[in-house]
Amino acid sequence: MKRIFHIIILLTTTLLMACGDEPLNPDNSEKDSPTPLAPAHRNVIVYMMAENSLSQYAQKDIDEMVEAAYCIPTDCNVVIYLDDVKSPRIYTLNRQQGLSEYITLPEQCSTNATTFQDNMDFIRRKCPAEHYGLVMWSHGSGWIPAQKKTVGIDNMQNKDNLDNGTELDICDMKRAIRNVGLHFDWILFD
Numbered sequence: 001m002k003r004i005f006h007i008i009i010l011l012t013t014t015l016l017m018a019c020g021d022e023p024l025n026p027d028n029s030e031k032d033s034p035t036p037l038a039p040a041h042r043n044v045i046v047y048m049m050a051e052n053s054l055s056q057y058a059q060k061d062i063d064e065m066v067e068a069a070y071c072i073p074t075d076c077n078v079v080i081y082l083d084d085v086k087s088p089r090i091y092t093l094n095r096q097q098g099l100s101e102y103i104t105l106p107e108q109c110s111t112n113a114t115t116f117q118d119n120m121d122f123i124r125r126k127c128p129a130e131h132y133g134l135v136m137w138s139h140g141s142g143w144i145p146a147q148k149k150t151v152g153i154d155n156m157q158n159k160d161n162l163d164n165g166t167e168l169d170i171c172d173m174k175r176a177i178r179n180v181g182l183h184f185d186w187i188l189f190d
Helices: 002-018 055-067 113-126 170-180
Strands: 040-049 076-083 089-094 098-104 129-137 150-154 166-169 184-189
Touching: 040 055, 040 113, 040 150, 055 076, 055 089, 055 098, 076 113, 089 113, 113 166, 113 170, 150 170, 166 170
Parallel strands: 040 076, 040 129, 129 184
Antiparallel strands: 076 089, 089 098, 150 166
């Protein structure tokens, strides 16, 4: 797993170097919304659906991203959405400031298509960039010859040993991205 993640960081860094509204809260109030980040050249979004048996690996993978932060170009960010056995939260990671918790979100099902769409829209508005890349981090059902084509498992019980629950259908994911109006230069499934 560590070797695969190092490859992801390497790919992400290579791609980063190659390129030279409303808050998410129940009452929809602006008072709890963090200040938008300054526009970046590129943001790599790592969407970690870890409310499942991969929960124990999420923090280790974030620690590896922090270790590699010196490779992030100064005009780029990594935006990490993490839903594990704790409350969902969004972090920002960049060379200058390292890892910072941006916002803690209300409990939600990270693999629900509407939740995914809302999170992508929030990131688009609060973490603007000229270019985006997306890493989908979790379990997956594959694409050949699987009957269903999904990514992620959210057991909605904040437990790290359950691999049953809601999964995000790839077609629903595609619609959510289109609805938000985000264009990803690349999407990586980890």
